[in-house]
Amino acid sequence: MIQTVIISGGTSGIGLAAAEILAGEGIRPILLGRNEERGKAAQDKVPGSLYIPCDVTKKEDCERAVKAASSIGNIKGLVLSAGIYTEGLLENTTDEEIQKLFETNVFGAMKLTREAIPFLRSAKGSIVAVASDAAMRGNVQCSLYGATKGALTSFIRSLALEMAVDGIRANVVSPGDIDTPLLDRQLKEYGGNKEEMREWYPLDRIGKAAEVGEVIAFLLSEKASFITGAIVPVDGGLTDW
Numbered sequence: 001m002i003q004t005v006i007i008s009g010g011t012s013g014i015g016l017a018a019a020e021i022l023a024g025e026g027i028r029p030i031l032l033g034r035n036e037e038r039g040k041a042a043q044d045k046v047p048g049s050l051y052i053p054c055d056v057t058k059k060e061d062c063e064r065a066v067k068a069a070s071s072i073g074n075i076k077g078l079v080l081s082a083g084i085y086t087e088g089l090l091e092n093t094t095d096e097e098i099q100k101l102f103e104t105n106v107f108g109a110m111k112l113t114r115e116a117i118p119f120l121r122s123a124k125g126s127i128v129a130v131a132s133d134a135a136m137r138g139n140v141q142c143s144l145y146g147a148t149k150g151a152l153t154s155f156i157r158s159l160a161l162e163m164a165v166d167g168i169r170a171n172v173v174s175p176g177d178i179d180t181p182l183l184d185r186q187l188k189e190y191g192g193n194k195e196e197m198r199e200w201y202p203l204d205r206i207g208k209a210a211e212v213g214e215v216i217a218f219l220l221s222e223k224a225s226f227i228t229g230a231i232v233p234v235d236g237g238l239t240d241w
């Protein structure tokens with residue numbers, strides 16, 4: 001039987017890196033994202049993968065994507081990596097921005113997970129959400145983004161208890177700054193550079209997408225069979241200062 005893992009945000013950055021690692025383990029990654037061009041490029045890059053257009057903020061997209069994935073094979077895993085980032089002072093933050101960040105980073109994760117649960121239950125699958133160091137402590141100009149990642153983290157920790165009875169595990173990875181298109185956009189829009197960021201890290205560098213992807217693949221696998229409800233920092237020691 002073909003084993004699949006659904007990856008929201010599987011068309012770029014951390015989700016794409018996780019897909020490449022999972023494909024190397026014989027799994028068929030199902031890559032979800034909105035931009036078709038990016039999705040098709042990701043599908044070409046990851047052997048055995050399938051791109052399915054999906055905006056996680058839309059219930060009908062989530063339903064359709066999970067249904068399509070289930071027709072391909074056993075849904076063994078769900079990776080919640082779709083996310084957007086903005087920063088700024090709260091007093092300059094609009095209602096639309098608050099809505100959009102929560103719609104994507106939190107409600108989108110909940111909607112997609114809700115659709116996937118019946119299939120994960122029958123396959124005794126596993127869930128991994130990509131949160132952030134911004135959920136673990138205060139981050140400058142990150143009250144909104146940090147709140148979405150805090151909510152995502154709390155969601156998964158309670159979900160882990162809810163799903164344990166079905167043998168479904170749910171965990172969180174909490175990355176620090178990772179070299180992805182999201183970080184490039186962040187630096188372009190708000191300033192700063194990767195050299196400067198390096199100095200914040202005990203390991204003297206920012207992270208690579210594959211370094212988060214490896215932890216995601218581990219948490220999804222049977223090697224992590226006794227880990228659920230955990231938050232795993234992948235941050236080069238950033239939150240250990």
Ligand code: NDP
Nearest residue numbers: 009011012013014033034035055056082083177178180182
């Ligand atoms: P990228 O921007 O490289 O990738 C984000 C992915 O999410 C893309 O595939 C994008 O595709 C998808 N996406 C965004 N919005 C939606 C949506 N509404 N529906 C479906 N897919 C969507 O970012 P990263 O890989 O860096 O980030 C992945 C996750 O890791 C995010 O949740 C981010 O917050 C988190 N994170 C990243 C850090 C970093 O430094 N890079 C640090 C800490 C956490 P498309 O736009 O085509 O929809």
